[in-house]
Amino acid sequence: MAMPRPTVAQLVYGSCTVVLSTVAMLALSQTSSGIGVAVIALAALALGLLVAMTVPLPRHRPTRSAAASGPAPAEPARLSERRRPVGASAESVRGRAAS
Numbered sequence: 001m002a003m004p005r006p007t008v009a010q011l012v013y014g015s016c017t018v019v020l021s022t023v024a025m026l027a028l029s030q031t032s033s034g035i036g037v038a039v040i041a042l043a044a045l046a047l048g049l050l051v052a053m054t055v056p057l058p059r060h061r062p063t064r065s066a067a068a069s070g071p072a073p074a075e076p077a078r079l080s081e082r083r084r085p086v087g088a089s090a091e092s093v094r095g096r097a098a099s
Contacts, residue, residue: 014052018044
């Protein structure tokens with residue numbers, strides 16, 4: 001089973017999280033040791049991975065072949081057609097009043 005490729009949104013959110021969280025943690029901790037910077041960088045990478053994996057994926061409709069699906073379902077009536085009273089004509093009220 002092939003692993004799905006990350007979407008653009010996942011890459012962007014993950015990358016922004018890594019960069020911004022690294023800068024924020026370095027500024028707040030004021031560490032200057034190599035070990036402290038490495039721990040912060042690893043924590044930021046883990047946080048970025050978590051954010052990237054929790055971004056919702058787009059839903060794909062299952063594809064069906066035209067032969068297997070049968071006839072296409074009828075399109076629903078437009079909203080304006082559904083609200084028109086029974087027996088109402090397409091002529092506007094103003095048009096009838098003016099004549």
